[in-house]
Structures are given as C-alpha cells and as structure tokens.
C-alpha cells in the first residue's frame with residue numbers, strides 16, 4: 001500500500017508471521033527514468049521475502065522495460081496495478097482506467113509477459129470502473145489468463161466507489177468461476193469472520209489483506225491459523241507489546257529512512273497502533289507537531305504509561321484512504 005507498507009513496516013510484519021507480501025506500486029515511467037525516490041520505494045532486505053513488486057503504467061514498451069528491471073532486481077513476482085482509483089493516475093490512463101480499455105490492457109500484459117523470463121506476472125484489479133456487475137473484471141481476468149499471467153487479485157469495489165461502500169465478494173466469485181488461474185480476493189478483511197465470508201462467497205484461492213495490517217501485524221498469523229482450520233485462539237497483543245512494536249517500528253524507520261522521514265511517517269504510524277485507544281487523538285496531534293525523535297519516543301512512552309489497565313482493542317483505520 002502506497003506510503004504505508006515500506007521496508008520497516010514489512011520487517012515488523014515478517015517478524016509477526018507475514019507470508020507473501022507486495023511492495024507498494026511504483027510508476028514504470030519513473031523507474032525507467034531511474035528516479036531516486038522510486039528506487040527507495042523498492043528497498044528490501046534478505047529477511048523481507050517472499051516479496052512481489054508492483055508496476056503502475058499503461059505504455060506496453062515502458063512497462064516491459066520496467067518489468068525487466070524488476071526481474072533483474074531479484075523480486076519473486078511482478079504484479080501489474082489495474083486497481084488504483086486515484087484521479088491523477090486514472091487521468092493518465094493508468095491503474096483502474098485500464099478496466100475500461102481491455103485491448104490496451106492486453107497489449108501491456110503481452111509485452112510484460114514477453115519481457116519477464118523467470119518470475120510469475122500477476123494482475124490486481126478492481127471489480128469494475130463504474131459498472132457494478134463485475135463484468136469488467138471478468139473480461140480482464142480472462143484476457144490476463146490468455147496472455148499468460150499467473151494469477152489475478154480482485155478488490156471488490158469499483159473505481160467510482162473509491163473506498164466507500166462494502167467490497168462485493170459475489171463479484172469476486174464471478175471472476176473465480178470465469179478463469180482457471182488462481183483468484184485472490186481482496187477488500188474489507190479485518191477479522192476471521194470477514195476472511196471466512198470472502199472465501200465462502202467467492203470461492204477464491206487466497207486472500208489479500210490491506211488496511212487491517214496497519215498497526216496490527218499480529219493479524220497475519222491469526223488469519224493464517226483460521227484459514228488453515230487450526231483451532232488455536234486469536235492472539236491479542238497486550239498494550240505493552242503494542243508499545244514495544246510501535247517503538248521498534250519507529251527505530252526501523254530511522255535506520256532505513258533517516259530521522260526526518262521517520263518522524264513524518266510517525267504521524268500516521270502512531271495512529272495505526274493506537275487508533276481507538278484513549279488519548280490517541282492527542283498523541284497524534286502532538287506527534288504531528290514535532291520532528292524530534294527523542295520527543296516522539298517520550299510521547300509514545302507517556303501515552304502507553306497513561307493507558308488504563310483494561311483497554312479496548314484498537315480499531316484498524318479502515319477509512320484511511322477517504
């Protein structure tokens with residue numbers, strides 16, 4: 001997820017049991033121009049595996065060139081973004097705009113598939129651009145399969161919906177029934193019940209988790225347990241573990257991105273780990289007013305010290321993108 005799932009996020013999540021993971025999308029054009037910031041987005045580490053990279057773009061030749069670069073960097077998989085709903089992206093003909101242009105999408109798929117020799121290429125899409133029925137995703141998934149792509153992930157919302165409404169698991173099921181390559185379902189999975197509903201309604205082969213992992217790296221192991229039918233109970237972190245994990249996340253941000261960026265990132269990271277807890281708003285407001293690492297650490301310590309003994313479980317900030 002753009003601006004969220006950076007290397008420090010993933011290192012924390014890997015420790016807690018995250019399996020396959022994707023980097024945030026990178027622009028194929030920026031990558032081909034050797035843009036420095038884009039290179040930083042692709043930063044990884046040996047323990048950060050297995051890992052897929054994701055490309056955003058709509059020009060077949062440019063996408064093929066960027067895809068080769070991704071393969072040469074040693075990623076395990078390349079995913080193509082046909083889901084981003086952001087206006088600027090869509091106005092460029094990229095992301096979910098390609099749902100409206102299946103022929104153009106096919107050209108991109110073919111060019112990338114030809115350029116990439118060793119790793120699987122997959123595609124992530126929304127269920128449609130404006131059309132609610134899921135037909136656009138079905139059409140594109142079939143094209144992806146015909147072009148030799150290895151799997152398709154479907155987020156059960158249209159571009160028009162952004163992040164409003166509910167993800168439509170039945171539409172994901174339409175895609176599942178239309179192709180023989182694996183279909184990964186995505187959208188609104190925040191707990192075991194939602195994961196089970198997605199699997200049962202759509203028949204999907206796997207689940208991709210987005211926002212619910214923010215500030216909640218324990219969810220990966222918990223959901224793996226549920227999905228594999230294990231009877232073990234859902235693990236709920238203590239406030240102390242939350243404190244330690246948030247502070248470690250901050251230290252990793254400093255190590256990998258430097259103090260300045262780490263302090264800025266803490267404005268959202270601190271919110272993720274504390275959303276819904278008493279005093280979280282005040283903590284966020286205070287963190288937003290400083291770039292001093294020592295002060296940020298002590299604000300976090302003070303916040304957790306002040307928590308009552310019995311705390312409610314924090315809520316994943318599901319509306320983050322709105």
Ligand SMILES: Cc1cc2nc3c(=O)[nH]c(=O)nc-3n(C[C@H](O)[C@H](O)[C@H](O)COP(=O)(O)O)c2cc1C
Pocket residue numbers: 001002003004023024025054081083124155186187188189208209210211212320321
């Ligand atoms: C802040 C933010 C950034 C995102 N960035 C990406 C991205 O780079 N690539 C992508 O495929 N999806 C991206 N998404 C979409 C998510 O991967 C996912 O499809 C969507 O949030 C629905 O799943 P969820 O309910 O599990 O979060 C992003 C979502 C958010 C909220």
